[in-house]
Amino acid sequence: MTRIAAGLVTLLVVSFVIYAATRALPGDAAQIILGRNATPELVAELRSRLGLDIPLPVAWWNWLTSALHGDLGVSTAALAQNNTVYVSDQIGDLLRNSAILAGLTMLILIPLCLVLGTWMGLRAGRIGDRIASQTMLVLGSLPEFVLGTFLIAIFFAWLHVLPPLAMLGANGNPLAQPVSLVLPILTLLGVLVAFVARQIRAGVIESLRQDYVTMARLSGIGEPRVVRRYALRNAMAPSLQAIAQSIQYLLGGIIVVEALFAYPGIGQALVKAISLRDVALVQGIALILAASYIAINILADLLVMLMVPTLRTAAR
Incomplete structure (x- = not known):
């Protein structure tokens, strides 16, 4: 309960920072949105x-309480065109698309990194381990846009087997x-697999050095069972933290990847909203990302x- 309460307090503070930061942007947001159509009356109405x-503080609290009820406000870019488009409706399909991309990435990443x-x-220390470690070190050091561009050059420009952009069709469903x-x-996996697999590797090596693993081997237990029941199981606790960190990293990396491949998700929507200064959309997406991270x-x-179990006892 302490961690949950701390998370809620953190989200409360982060939501205020998000709202205050977007409101503190230079210039009058209403004036910028209206552009040439700005008149004192229209500016006052939009403000x-x-x-x-x-x-x-009052504006932030009104926004936060509305967001808790599913109302993230009205798109300010749409208001400039005399349209009313609710942010919650605007990002519904985009959030689904990003969740599909992130979910499929993690569905492949976790078993791949475990194996x-x-x-x-x-x-550890053998030639196969050294080659794999160096390869992952190279992949992990590449930014998403560099690795993504490299993959486009290989699979589209050279092999002509994969499209460079995400063309989802009329229904906009990536599964179609x-x-x-x-x-x-592949871009997200290339960046994430290096970090998670190396963490699992370190956990397995540490577990294999423990006395209980030595005793299990001396007791005649087969090596596959020792690895599965003792080494891998005890290596999973720190590995879970690595997987959680990779998911959190995915929330940021997905923005770059979606923009690179023109994938219609919340990442690409955030980039466009910033360029259009759609304050309400930026606030809504940032709040969703922050809540997901926490x-x-x-x-x-x-x-x-x-x-x-020892951590449960210490937390009481």
Whole structure:
């Protein structure tokens, strides 16, 4: 409960920072949105609709309480065109698309890293482990846009087998065009697999050095069972933190990848909203990302506590 309460307090503070930062942008937001159509009357009306004519703490609290009820406000870019588009409706499909991309990436990443990290840990110091470690070190050091551009050059410009952009079709469902997901997923995997697999490798190596593993081997227990029941199981606690950190990193990396491949998700929407100065959309997406980040961190802590009983005792 302490961690959950701390997470809620953190989200409260972060939400204020998000709202205050977007409101503190230079220039009058209403004036900028209206552009050439700006008149004193229209500017005053738009400032009222955006909550710019009331004190910051009051405006923030009104926005936050509305957000908790699912109302993230009205798109300010749409208001400039005399349209009313609610942010919650605007990002519904985009959030689904980003969740599909992130979910499929993690669905591949976790078993891949478990197998690869365990294999490297069992062969620590050998030629296979050294090659794999150096390869992942190179992949992990590349920014997403560099790795993504490199993959586009290989699979599109050279091999002509994958599209460089995510063309999702009329319904906008990425699952209807799975080929468009391949390059974005490969880009995210290339960046994340290095970190997670190396953490699992380190955990396996550390577990294999423990006395209980030596006793299990001396007792005649087969090596596959020793690895599965003792080494890998005890290496999973720190590995869960690494997986949680990779998911949190994914929330930021997905913005770059979606923009690179023109993938219609919240990452690309955030980039466009910033360029259009759609304050309400920026606030809504930033709040969702912050809440997701905090929730993942809390969930990882709870899972580690369930796996390590001593941590449950210490937390009481």
